[in-house]
Amino acid sequence: MSFYQLVFYVPESHLEAVKGAIFAAGAGVQGDYRHCAWQVKGQGQFRPMPGSNPFIGETDQLSREEEYKVEVYVAQQNLKDVMGAFFDAHPYEEPAYFLVKSMDARQFL
Template identity: 45%
Template sequence: MYKLAFFVPAEEADTVKEAVFASGAGRIGDYEACCFQTAGTGQFRPTNGADPHIGRVGELEYVQELKIELVCHETLIHDAVAALKKAHPYEEPAYEVWRLEDL
């Protein structure tokens, strides 16, 4: 089992979550579309060569984002990350993957 966490602009979170859930991620027992989300403020500065979805090259940008956390079976984690990257509005989405132990 893995845990997948990613950061996404709040207004686009549902679209990205649905794509990740469609890969089979976010299932716990007899439940699907399970996740936890936390609101926060992300920041970044696009550099030369970037094509930012939000903001301008060379300017520091602050965005209201959600951190979405969910679990994913090991056979689905690569598909879940691929779905995340395809659906995410940023050209370089920030995400984390951890292997979990079942105790």
């Protein structure tokens, strides 16, 4: 079975809502465990350009905001639902995220 690691950044105000949405769609499953995630608080930096509609910050001004970096596993069969839930729940116009395809290393044992 193929897995992906979804990594994203989200403001604290929407942390639990976004995690709840992606967990409900099937993210964060590791064997007999559910709602598994790793998260850390940090500072994000961005500059909304003209034509943007920023959730936080002002157009054409550098902004630094406290955000959480969250990492979860997603089974390939849940990826479409999880990504749909992620984009629906995330408050940012252009959320920062990435996906990394991973494999279950136990297959090599």
